[in-house]
């Protein structure tokens with residue numbers, strides 16, 4: 001069948017005095033089209049009216065939110081520091097001032113000597129303000145780089161010009177320096193030159209890096225007749241020689257640079273488990289974080305962070321210490337190959353010290369689920385299995401009456417689950433520092449190891465997060481686990497040192 005294409009303006013297409021046929025708006029790839037069949041013996045009159053098309057930025061934002069997991073930890077931005085402010089061409093007072101003829105020589109001398117001078121006697125002329133630098137800094141209140149996909153270009157302010165013209169006087173001031181443009185990024189962001197070297201790893205709150213330097217302000221020059229110039233050259237180097245000197249008046253341009261931002265989530269505790277196991281509910285129960293919780297898999301599309309309260313067992317001086325907890329999207333079989341939200345998130349466990357496996361105890365086969373997740377971790381990076389971890393058997397209230405049987409210690413199924421999971425693995429934790437040293441050469445060898453060859457959990461805790469059962473015990477175990485693995489700094493190296501203490 002042959003089609004004829006008729007171009008019309010974007011907007012609403014309708015039959016004259018009849019119903020609209022549809023609206024034409026830009027889609028990212030091509031303009032939309034409407035097919036209109038010409039009926040026999042009837043001529044169709046088509047009008048095209050411009051209507052407000054769908055806002056392209058809202059479309060972009062919607063797709064960002066839908067696929068947040070693809071974008072939240074990576075962004076490219078271009079920053080431009082501010083240009084320097086301009087200097088000015090100034091003249092000596094005697095040159096313009098007609099009344100100066102009537103002034104006495106003494107008065108002139110006094111005025112001349114009141115200007116600001118260097119110690120060698122040369123005049124200090126005002127300079128243009130420094131252009132704003134661009135600084136990227138780690139801000140604890142942020143947890144993703146998504147914003148940088150909406151806005152990826154930043155320009156800092158230019159410095160102020162020398163606010164003066166004409167005759168030089170002693171009140172003249174330098175142009176105002178522009179304040180630095182500070183761009184906040186989440187803690188754990190690595191800043192790299194585009195396809196180049198790493199500039200900084202902003203692993204701690206407040207860490208910052210100056211990525212583009214503002215331009216210097218232009219200097220001011222003295223303009224004067226030839227006869228005076230000789231004398232003044234001896235006193236000041238800022239005397240205008242020829243027209244090309246004017247370039248000195250102009251502020252220098254600010255630097256422009258494109259940088260890559262890569263977020264590596266920094267958290268003391270990482271929550272892992274199959275989708276729907278209750279990881280987000282756990283984060284919301286132990287911290288003030290408010291992650292999305294719903295009864296379907298992959299509610300969590302990007303890591304959520306929360307803060308645990310200080311650990312009283314650390315003593316008075318360290319009581320205020322807090323640990324961060326990250327809820328990662330659910331893992332499924334094949335995650336290490338990129339299935340589900342897969343590899344995007346497995347790498348974010350790198351900077352966690354303690355793992356908490358959340359297992360749905362009401363599932364058909366919780367032990368199999370638990371093994372699936374451990375297996376995925378092993379396939380992605382066997383070192384994750386060396387890390388201390390706690391297992392949470394969640395949803396023990398399902399079915400409803402089960403919670404009562406737990407309290408009476410009569411729930412055999414639960415007890416045997418706890419037993420079975422506790423016994424998977426060996427009882428010894430490896431020496432972390434030693435492990436870190438030989439991490440690379442053993443990488444392949446580790447892949448040969450079975451789950452049973454890796455350490456057992458520090459604890460297995462049964463919980464019903466919905467009914468607030470087992471939460472205090474879990475918190476106690478997490479704190480004990482964190483205290484045990486303060487050695488992890490050695491394992492991860494100083495650049496990844498985390499902030500429990």
Ligand SMILES: Nc1nc2c(ncn2[C@@H]2O[C@H](COP(=O)(O)OP(=O)(O)OP(=O)(O)O)[C@@H](O)[C@H]2O)c(=O)[nH]1
Nearest residue numbers: 276277278279280281295297298299300330465466
């Ligand atoms: N009955 C019962 N339901 C629970 C419990 N904890 C969580 N849930 C429910 O389980 C569902 C999934 O919880 P989430 O916290 O979103 O699970 P998740 O592991 O974060 O899920 P993903 O985001 O898919 O990874 C929600 O409907 C929760 O209300 C529990 O202890 N008992």
